[in-house]
Amino acid sequence: MAFPKQNLLRTLVCCLALWAGGVSVTHAQGDSALSGPLAQDTGSTEAAADAEAAATDGAAPAPGEAAVAEAPAEEEAVEAEPAEAAEESADPLVELEWGRGLTVRSEDRAFSLTIRGRIQALAEASTTVGTAEDPDPEESIEFMIRRARLVFSGNFLDEHLQYYVQLGLAPRDMEPDLLVPLRDAYVTWTGIENFQLRVGQMKVPFNRERVVSSSALQLVDRSAVNAELTLDRDVGVQIFGTDLFDLGGYLGYQIGIFGGEGRLRLNDGAGLLYVARLQIQPTGEFADSYVEADFLREDRARLSLGLGGAFNHESRRTRSTTGGFYELGGFDYAHAEFDFMFKWSGLSVMGEVLYRQSTGPNLRATTDPMTMETTEERAGNALGYFVQAGYMFEPMIEVAARYSEIIPLTSSDVPNVVGCASSSPAPGTVRACREMTLGLNWYPIEHNLKLQFDYTHISDPTEEFVEGSHRFRLQMQAYF
Numbered sequence: 001m002a003f004p005k006q007n008l009l010r011t012l013v014c015c016l017a018l019w020a021g022g023v024s025v026t027h028a029q030g031d032s033a034l035s036g037p038l039a040q041d042t043g044s045t046e047a048a049a050d051a052e053a054a055a056t057d058g059a060a061p062a063p064g065e066a067a068v069a070e071a072p073a074e075e076e077a078v079e080a081e082p083a084e085a086a087e088e089s090a091d092p093l094v095e096l097e098w099g100r101g102l103t104v105r106s107e108d109r110a111f112s113l114t115i116r117g118r119i120q121a122l123a124e125a126s127t128t129v130g131t132a133e134d135p136d137p138e139e140s141i142e143f144m145i146r147r148a149r150l151v152f153s154g155n156f157l158d159e160h161l162q163y164y165v166q167l168g169l170a171p172r173d174m175e176p177d178l179l180v181p182l183r184d185a186y187v188t189w190t191g192i193e194n195f196q197l198r199v200g201q202m203k204v205p206f207n208r209e210r211v212v213s214s215s216a217l218q219l220v221d222r223s224a225v226n227a228e229l230t231l232d233r234d235v236g237v238q239i240f241g242t243d244l245f246d247l248g249g250y251l252g253y254q255i256g257i258f259g260g261e262g263r264l265r266l267n268d269g270a271g272l273l274y275v276a277r278l279q280i281q282p283t284g285e286f287a288d289s290y291v292e293a294d295f296l297r298e299d300r301a302r303l304s305l306g307l308g309g310a311f312n313h314e315s316r317r318t319r320s321t322t323g324g325f326y327e328l329g330g331f332d333y334a335h336a337e338f339d340f341m342f343k344w345s346g347l348s349v350m351g352e353v354l355y356r357q358s359t360g361p362n363l364r365a366t367t368d369p370m371t372m373e374t375t376e377e378r379a380g381n382a383l384g385y386f387v388q389a390g391y392m393f394e395p396m397i398e399v400a401a402r403y404s405e406i407i408p409l410t411s412s413d414v415p416n417v418v419g420c421a422s423s424s425p426a427p428g429t430v431r432a433c434r435e436m437t438l439g440l441n442w443y444p445i446e447h448n449l450k451l452q453f454d455y456t457h458i459s460d461p462t463e464e465f466v467e468g469s470h471r472f473r474l475q476m477q478a479y480f
Contacts, residue, residue, distance in 0.1 A: 099448035101480055112154035118215055118479040122146040128469040145170045146475065147214060160191040180264050183233065194241030201263055204231040204321065205238060205254035205277045206308045207352055208339040211290060216447045218292040218348070218390045219439045220454045220473040223404040225384035228430065229354035231310060231335060232322045234258035234273060249285030253278050260312045262321040271314030271330060273321065280305040292350065294343040294392050295446050301344040310335035318380055318428045320356060326427060328364040331379045333357070346392035353385045362411050378428035381409040396443035405461060406433045420460055434461045448479040
């Protein structure tokens, strides 16, 4: 007589629960990324209560309601006898939950470890419309693992000492000249709510779109403006608070000092990166202000404003903390940004303006006396902005759109502007570029399991609209 597969599975799960001292295995429909002013690449959106509890990244996930796996009818009476089993299941030492990963903790909660994994599988097709100079269009089709991440987080010695380590295992997760998978590695002390301390390699707290986890985007990827003008991960220290002056979530701040060379780089010289950010929430507490798309669909309008400023002294990289390296010396860059996030009843709107400007010379040049060839290196001065909006239909269907533009800033020593299709400009040259994107999303389990499609038209703002390229992307994300 064959033993039913479902009964076999349930029996195995129950045995594991008894052996581990209480295992919670649930299917989380509302689980998502940590949100709040310092949410990083830790997940997709969570329900409001979970997001409020996780104001910083790397914090061990708040335990959900334990749900012991259902047992076969003949075993229910046996399992119901010990009172200790019910108590242990209410506060398990081991939890396994889709969207929150596997969590193991000590009985006194002094130690915990959460392991999560994420994969983004991407198919991308693009074509460039022919021009009078080059009438033949260029086409390409790619299949790739866009992101493959493994996260280890938790606390040690005390609930206020938290750690977070993230590995990026896909080719695009690593820098082309430094194939090391380490993306984040930091320790956070949360003993004082408005004076929390974080040390290690982390996201620089500058603009909202960069700080939002790549798992919690409502389009396939971030904007071209972010790619050009953001400040990426770096090694340093920051202090922050999520409820400045205890006003009820209206103000938050971050202040940090970093190496200025970007992630996994040694600071070669005396230059450092100084960053400050202020978050204002005029409508009060906004738990998911760092998660794109409005899963909560609250009738209450929520608004979050952000202001950021930074100074990178003697930056040796063409995009301040990313890009190639200058050979003739560094530039001093001033950075500024403004961003907002608005959500109401399924509607979400966000936008940013970013600015980068050299505070010294904008051009360096040298001539080889043997070949008489001149080498130029330019400061990457630019202004960029984008506006993005989406509307969430039930059941978990969303449409979204984004317009973004990069505007190179000219000067007397760097007067010319090149388009986004220009090849091999001088190091530091910023390309003028415009993107228009339309997207359609399906969220079976919010950001933890989703399918996204978008179309983007990319063009040079100084040319005719028809000229440019067309890009189609289809991406699946699974976040355990």
